[in-house]
Amino acid sequence: MVKAAIFMILLLPALVSAAGAPPILTLDRVVSSAQQSFPGLLAAEQRKQVAAGELTASEGGFDTLLKAQNRWSVAGLYENQNNDISVEQPTALWGTTFFGGWRRGVGDYPLYEGKSQTAQSGEARIGVNVPLWRNRDIDRRRASLQQAEWGQLVAGHDYELALLEATRMASYRYWDWVLAGQRLRVASHLLQIAEQRDKGIRERVAAGDIPDFEALDNRRAIIERQERVVAAQRLLEQTALQLSFYWRDADGQPQLPSAGQLPERFPDPVSIKTLDAAEALQVSLNHRPEAKRLAVQAKQTQTELEFQQNQRAPAVDLSVMAANDIGHSKDKINRNELYVGLNIDIPLQQRAASGRAQVAAANVRRLKWDKQLQEERIAVEVKDVFSALSAVRKRLSLSAEQLNAAEQLADGEQTRFDLGESTLLFVNLREIAKGDAALQYAEATASLFRSYADYQAVLGVQEHYVD
Template sequence: MRGTPRQHAPGPGSDVSEEPRASRPWRAPCAAALCGLVLTSWSPPASARGVSSSSPPPLSLEEVLASTASHFPLIEAARLEAEAARMELLAAQGGFDPELKARATAFPVGPYPYTRLEATLQQPTPYHGATVFGGWRRGDGKIPEYYGNLETLSAGELRAGVTVPLWRNGPVDRRRATLERARLGHTAAEHSVRQAALDASRNAAHRYWDWVAAGRRKAIAGELLEFARARDTQLAKRVRKGDLAALELTDNQRALAQRESQVVAAERLLKQAALELALFLRDADGNPVPVLPERLPADFPALDAPPPAAEPLGDMLARRPDVSRLEAQAAQQRVEARFAANQQAPLIDVTVAAAQDLGSGPERLRKTELEVGVVLDVPLLNRAARGRDGSTRASVARVEAQLRLQRERAAVEVGDARAALDAAGSRVLLARTEAAAARELAQGERTRLRHGDSSLLLVNLREQTAAEAQVREVDALAEYFKAAATLRAALALPVATVTTPGR
């Protein structure tokens, strides 16, 4: 795919009335093309450019975006934050790890020499805060009567049971709240990675089109310089023949110096754009890759692909990672608020356990035991719990206000991006019309000069005006493609689709 054809013209030393090859880079497109949106990089085949097959291929936008996605430091930093959040989730899951406790006690000297061995395994569960436990204990020796509960048969006692909180820590407890917050935190971190990728892709696309535009501006400045150089040769011949005043040659040499200065300035801006683009084009080690001017595409791509269609606001918001991240953070605060509210309730824990002794010993120890217990804890003032509850409620309201603003801001960003794209398309049409007219006027003035009906001053003015019009056309095209990238990023869509580089 290629833009409109250029008019061919001879190089330096040719007739001053003819136009250089690159002086007509674009023709006005049909009006329907302005609804298009192309975010793919393009260049003609090597044979059409007249370069050898060993020349580096034109740098495509997709190559820049692929490098950005793989190696851009801010995206890598967001990935590391997501990995840290994943480790926090693993730590929260560890709150439900089983716990084994063992204890050994001996009283070898005294009126009641005895030993006591005990081991307990506890397993917290996510089911209403219940904790199941089991264990084994053994008491051996001369156990005092007032410690009769320590006495067991020869093989010890097996014990199992469950503790269930009925009110406080029942619907939600610290373990489950921490786990849910960690899950939501990991989700928010994943959305942060997506947001970092979108931002980096949009910025990379902007820097890419700035670089392409800088290359076109340098080419325009070079074409303008070639006009003056070719004319200088012809004017010098006429001065030597005596049919032209030397002042005309001096004026052209002034224009030549001015245009050489413009080329130097354009080269500086091209190098600056290349350096900024190199931040997004990196090698396998993540180091910036110098962007060579030889990799500049020949022109901007055509405007022939439709922009993203309008869609319901909810569909767009569902894709936006910044909105999704705030939704996850709001959910985190709601979990904490639910836990804080529950902590104001009284603690009522019920424990049910059964025990059975094994081995030889007194008959009275052989019966199965069943234990039922209730623990009640009622704070009187409860100011700590009430304070935490009020604090978390305020945090929920704060994040929900931020979320509401972010949704509204997302809608505004999309609307503004669409308006910017439409305006840029209109500007391209107008700039192309202006550039075509300015080139035609410059060509006509050169023809008049050849026939002696014009002056070098008018020719220089016409050429400078034509060059400025072409620069405005380049600026309009760069603005259009940057607006297209901004719109797709605002819609949380890929900034560019992958195509064959140099296509």
């Protein structure tokens, strides 16, 4: 009975004719539209494309490199020609680089440049360079590639965060719009009541049943309620404009919902289901993109720290190269050569690598504390949203009781007025009280669904929208 009384005031005549009316706008339609066309989400999607481009660029560190060098001595004591083509292939295998090439040196050379001369068809060579210390376990190429892979995950979590926020705000704007529609219906219903009884009051005044000021008081009530309708209409238009920011057409442009698309009532509050607080906290910690993003950023920074620590080691590179002359040589001797080299590079002060390692280590520690702070913030948000849901459910129950009592008082006062035992002033007061109670119930219901939108955002989920 209480629920029936609650919805009596909300099931008011529609503002537009049902014939040819547009379909009712649901929350799912609004959220789906926002997820497809909201500019903030489209911008976040482009950040994912940026991360994909950065991954491709980091993969370019392993691209095959072709080099060519040509030199001609066209004047001087020795005239010769040198051509050199080489190919290098970096790999992720211990930072090993394979190389090969062909060179040709013909003409006259001084004795100290004798190695520049090759057979008539040139010299082929192949070799490998293997880091033994620095750049063996990790180098700039592999570190950048790994960080770019983590970067894709970071961009994905950024998109998830933008998606949660857009969904939450779209839900807020939708329920604000529905509440504004309920406010207009209540105001229109109160105005209709005052207008419908105006004729009867005038007839009773003419018959001498009630004094003239009762008709004047009812006229005042009509004007007051007309003002409420104007204010409610303005609020409905304002909330519709705000909703259009998230509800967009096929071209991605904002579209304005009409009054005919308003639902007649809020969904049944009983339809809202939530987890218990402990389970909700665990779900939130597992799903919230902020926590996951910080974890991935920590991995990115840890990779940088490992690289910078590696750069403090001496560079000891082993190189092996084999070369073979091709074709006829000037001295009729074909050279087959094998070279083994050991290259050592030791920065004596290590300030560059040490400083960068210090920066990376500090960032690792910073992200650790940021992650702890984020997890604590999530725990507080979970507790807060459960507190809000509990409070608004209590408020909803109390406003339902208030509406039921206000409706009974309004009906009783109208009966007393019809019997000549009351005045129109008290009737107006009772009707206004009933309308205010209906609005309070509608506002409490809207608060419940807004809190549920917060609940979904806090848990990091977008499922189970209520229509």
